[in-house]
Amino acid sequence: MDKLEHELKQDAARIRADVTPELRARIEASLRAARLDRRESRDVRPGSYFWWFSGLTGVAATLLVVALLNRAGDPDTVAPDAPPANVVVVRGDTVDVRLVPLDVRNADFTEPLEDELEKLKSDLEKARDEVERDIRFSF
Amino acid sequence: MKSDEQLVEEAKHGSEAAFTELVTRYQQKLLRFLVARSASRADAEDAVQDTFVNAYRYLDSYRPAWRFSTWLYRIAIRNAARQAMPATEEIGEQADPEADPLADCVEQSERRNLWLIAKRDLSADAFTALWLRYAEDMSVKEVAVALNRPVSWTKVTLFRSRNVMARALEAEDRIGRQGDVYGQAGT
Numbered sequence: 562m563d564k565l566e567h568e569l570k571q572d573a574a575r576i577r578a579d580v581t582p583e584l585r586a587r588i589e590a591s592l593r594a595a596r597l598d599r600r601e602s603r604d605v606r607p608g609s610y611f612w613w614f615s616g617l618t619g620v621a622a623t624l625l626v627v628a629l630l631n632r633a634g635d636p637d638t639v640a641p642d643a644p645p646a647n648v649v650v651v652r653g654d655t656v657d658v659r660l661v662p663l664d665v666r667n668a669d670f671t672e673p674l675e676d677e678l679e680k681l682k683s684d685l686e687k688a689r690d691e692v693e694r695d696i697r698f699s700f
Numbered sequence: 701m702k703s704d705e706q707l708v709e710e711a712k713h714g715s716e717a718a719f720t721e722l723v724t725r726y727q728q729k730l731l732r733f734l735v736a737r738s739a740s741r742a743d744a745e746d747a748v749q750d751t752f753v754n755a756y757r758y759l760d761s762y763r764p765a766w767r768f769s770t771w772l773y774r775i776a777i778r779n780a781a782r783q784a785m786p787a788t789e790e791i792g793e794q795a796d797p798e799a800d801p802l803a804d805c806v807e808q809s810e811r812r813n814l815w816l817i818a819k820r821d822l823s824a825d826a827f828t829a830l831w832l833r834y835a836e837d838m839s840v841k842e843v844a845v846a847l848n849r850p851v852s853w854t855k856v857t858l859f860r861s862r863n864v865m866a867r868a869l870e871a872e873d874r875i876g877r878q879g880d881v882y883g884q885a886g887t
Contacts, residue, residue, distance in 0.1 A: 564869070568814055569815075569835065570834055572814045572815050573732065573815060573835035575833070576729055576732050576735060576736055577733035580731055584727075584729070584731070587745070587749055588723060588727065588752055591749055591752070591753045592719070592752060592753060592756055593718075595757055596716065598757075599756075600758070685794045
């Protein structure tokens with residue numbers, strides 16, 4: 562330890578910092594209050610069963626919603642005929658081929674394209690009429 | 701005698717006596733540190749009180765990877781910083797050196813207390829780093845953890861602060877020698 566370190570240590574020890582009885586009483590009083598707060602918060606804190614029950618309730622509610630949505634299907638949608646898909650299962654030396662019926666429904670993605678096709682058809686009709694009229698005038 | 705860490709474990713499991721023992725061990729050390737750092741003795745006492753209350757409240761978050769004293773000083777530094785502390789420059793500019801609360805608390809000796817000079821010439825963090833290293837015998841790593849600073853910053857700050865204080869000590873010694881010479885000439 563060099564001289565500076567020694568002097569710093571000595572000078573720190575020279576600083577008077579007596580803990581007065583008032584300060585000691587203040588610290589004890591505030592700690593007492595903190596202990597009460599801690600005990601109250603521990604009493605209020607829910608036990609582990611609470612989290613289990615709340616988790617199970619959430620899972621049950623989710624399953625109920627899924628079941629209700631599946632039961633109330635869309636009555637307007639008509640499933641077109643779709644060929645069942647083949648599933649090949651290999652068991653040892655034998656090969657099983659099973660047919661799995663697929664629930665296929667029309668998607669609404671093509672609706673705007675169909676409208677466009679109708680418009681193009683009517684435009685073509687008009688154009689053909691005009692051409693025929695022009696031919697009639699010229700001959 | 702039980703170690704600090706053993707007492708903390710007991711306090712975590714509800715032992716009030718264990719935490720009281722920790723308070724008894726550290727109250728004077730903390731008060732001395734905070735008196736040296738704070739703007740007034742009242743602020744220092746408030747900070748000591750808040751430090752123990754916060755330590756008790758957040759005892760569960762203490763991890764024994766670091767010493768309990770490092771963790772406690774970290775809380776104390778945060779509490780001291782939160783208080784409305786005048787800047788170090790303001791303290792240095794005070795016309796009356798007796799207005800500094802630290803000046804009231806240092807015993808009269810032949811030369812000025814080095815911590816008075818440190819408080820005047822160093823930043824709050826540099827002062828704290830120097831105090832923790834030399835007054836509390838913490839390692840550089842522990843000082844860095846207590847200050848929430850990188851180790852490299854702590855090393856550089858300690859090096860610069862030591863230089864400042866070494867010059868101050870030299871100047872104080874020179875003044876002391878001159879005083880001796882004048883004293884002898886006067887007799």
